[in-house]
Every structure is written in C-alpha cells, then in structure tokens.
Amino acid sequence: MTRGNQRELARIKNAKKSGDQSKGKRGDDGLSAAARKQRDAEIMQQKQKKADGDGKGGTKTK
Template sequence: MTRGNQRELARAKNAKKQTDTGKGKRNEDGLSAAARKQRDAEIMQQKQKQANDHPKGEPQKK
C-alpha cells in the first residue's frame, strides 16, 4: 500500500512546487511593452555610462 502513499506525497510536493514558481515572477507595473522597453533601455544606458566612467582596473574615487 506504500505506492498509494508515494503518489499522494508526490502530488502534494508537485502542487507546492507549482505554487512556488509563481512567486518569483515579475510584478506587472502597469506599463505597456513599449514603455517597459524604453525604461529598461534607459537603465542599461546609465549602467553602461557608469561602467565606462570607472574601468575595472582603476579604483573608484570616493
């Protein structure tokens, strides 16, 4: 009769796993795809500018 118990445990484990995967999704912020793309592009440009201003071999000034 252990097979039935294993099935029930596997079903419960899988159900918990399915609910946990939904928790990591990004929140919808109400932006359209184009607006989100533009926002992300601006963020990446700022990061690239910061990386170009401070090369890895050079210590950052405080």
C-alpha cells in the same frame, strides 16, 4: 514502501513551491510593453555609463 511515498510527496511539494515562485516572477508594474522596453533601455544605458566611468583608469578585458 514508504520511501516511494516520501519521494512522491516531495515531488508534489517541490512542484507547488516552484509554481508559486514563477507566478510572481514578473510583477504587474502597469506599463505597456513599449514603455517597459523604454525604461529597461534607459536603465541599461545608465549601467553602461557607470561601467565605462569606472573602467577609465585601467584596461578592461572580457
């Protein structure tokens, strides 16, 4: 039953790989939760301004 062993090894390898990826998902940027929230809000406002500026000429549908 080498097939079962291969499947088990593949599961272990995949679990290890996905675990390593999720560890570094959120980097430590040295900001508090409030500072991070403020920074993200400013970024989203800039994106919104850019989207509004690009869509002035035509109609925008969602």
